[in-house]
Amino acid sequence: MSSTDAAVDERIKETSKLRKALIRPELGAIVGTIAVFAFFIIFAGDSGMFNAQGVLNWSTVSAQFMIIAVGACMLMIAGEFDLSVGSMIGFAGMSIALISVTLQWPIWVAILLTFALCTAVGALNGIIVVRTGLPSFIVTLAFLFILRGFTIFFPQLIERRTIIGGISERAEGDWLAPLFGGKIGNGLFNWLAEMELIGVFTRGNRMGEPIVDGIPMLIVWAIGLMIVAHIVLTRTQFGNWIFASGGDAQAARYVGVPVNRVKIQMFMFTAFCACVFATCQVMEFGSAGADRGLLKEFEAIIAVVIGGALLTGGYGSVVGAALGALIFGVVQQGLFFAGVESSLFRVFLGVILLFAVILNTYIRRIITGER
């Protein structure tokens, strides 16, 4: 008997390489991404969608979706939902505005306090879910209203308005703010403009400067979060715990997985992602509004589902969710470029969602062999 024969375990069913390549959760999202880009290159190729300004536009929108989709994806794999993401975005932004502008505390204190506050609310969400055994759908729905209510109430009570500006002035010279609102690669884009590869402003006091002068930190955060989450999920013991908690919580408990702790941590991570989104937005625009982040929770869930995750937990991929966010962003902005009536965007969104779910269900049946 040779050593190679011994390495083959007869208990493991043999699968062909092609089949292995096909049965990945992100397959649907990969196919979708290719299809969406092909579609828009054909129908909106010369509309400015693929010039530097256009690319930056849909990348930024996709990155926004990606940040909250990564959190929602990890949580969904752990078997829970968070419907309070959108309200959390509004809440976090308003918290930064109130602390920095109204209380006049430094921006970095405002950001750190807000992150602490948001992850604490995330933990509270998680603790209520695991202690009461109620569906996370209901618990986080409650927080959707609670957080949104506070986001409107406090600024009105304190400042008598619901949009608080002046954060840009407060953020000047702060050490932490550029990490969220800054841009990187300025030199590269100046060079590109000198080589006449990208457009420059033709008038005004920024004449001669490139129209795109850097990559927003928002995009850097999105890619960073995706990579970290992907490594944690696929390469660590903790990642296995997340899958186990969402797959079958009871079975996971029997083999010693701290299911409750994992779930609470995932709620905190989702809140953290929402807070990153809000901080980037507030630092970029310099104001916080009570209506920010409306319906973003569903956009996050849609991106995750397009990315191949299972609504019931235990199955999914962060890369898939990120691609789902990319599809979402490209479709949303691309339809405008292609000149489609903007009210039809939701129709397209629904159709894509439906297709993605059908395709993903089919892929999952192949994997699990269920009928």
Place this chain on the structure above:
Amino acid sequence: MKTTIKTLAVSAVAATALLGAGTAMAEGERYVLVSHAPDSDSWWNTIKNGLALAGEQMDVTVEYRNPPTGDLADMARIIEQAAASGPNGIITTLADPDVLSGPIRAAVESGIDVIIINSGTPDAARGLGALMYVGQPEYDAGFAAGQRAAGDGVSSFLCVNHYISSPSSTERCQGFADGLGVDLGNQMIDSGQDPSEIQNRVTAYLNANPDTDAVLTLGPTSADPTILALEQIGLAGEIYFGTFDLGGDIVNAIRDGVIQWGIDQQPFLQAYLPVVVMTNYHRYGVLPGNNINSGPGFVTADALDLVAELAGEYR
């Protein structure tokens, strides 16, 4: 077989005609209007119609875009993207200068002409390098309405604010309070956008504050449910009722005497005039020398017929 050839020939001709039309359109100027209104706000229909009519009459391509949920941060992205698509001009509102001035200034500086409509002020528009401002100065309109109501003997009021996140909505209420010469205080409620919620909140407020003299609504979104609420609690026609903006139900209520006056900011002009102004500017280099005030105009029960006929469409 013959029919097949015929069909082929006909479709070939049709295709050529379509292609011809396509190139003719491509020569025309292209203007994009970006609003801040959520999909659910019916008032903006007039803007859409005015825009389409101007596009037709001036033979230019016009597009209407808005953030589906009314999220102003999304609107900033839409303006950036409209600029990236390289139109001849952008017509947009300045619902929140903090969020929108960056993208608008970037559009102006990349060589696109911009006209600010609806929300914003002439000063803010000039500061951004826009060609002009077309709209109704909100605080002034509220102030004028407040003075009118004070003349009619009003001393307390309820302002039903259905779009509390927009500073210009609050300015209307503040202007009205200042015009009356009273403190705004708690007389403004955040009603939300849902009709039955608005109805319930108005009912609740008026029950809790029975000595309220007047109701001020900020558009059809809050006016229509408020009319229902007043009918339900038997105050329709009893309480002094004024509203911003017009709509089908508002016009009927003015005729029935439930609403004393509507402030028409004539949104039609806000969409129509910028297209006309910019087209003539781009074709012949002519530009009016000042901002254009599209309102306020008070619509009362007198001379209501033309308004009634076109309410919700062009008025």
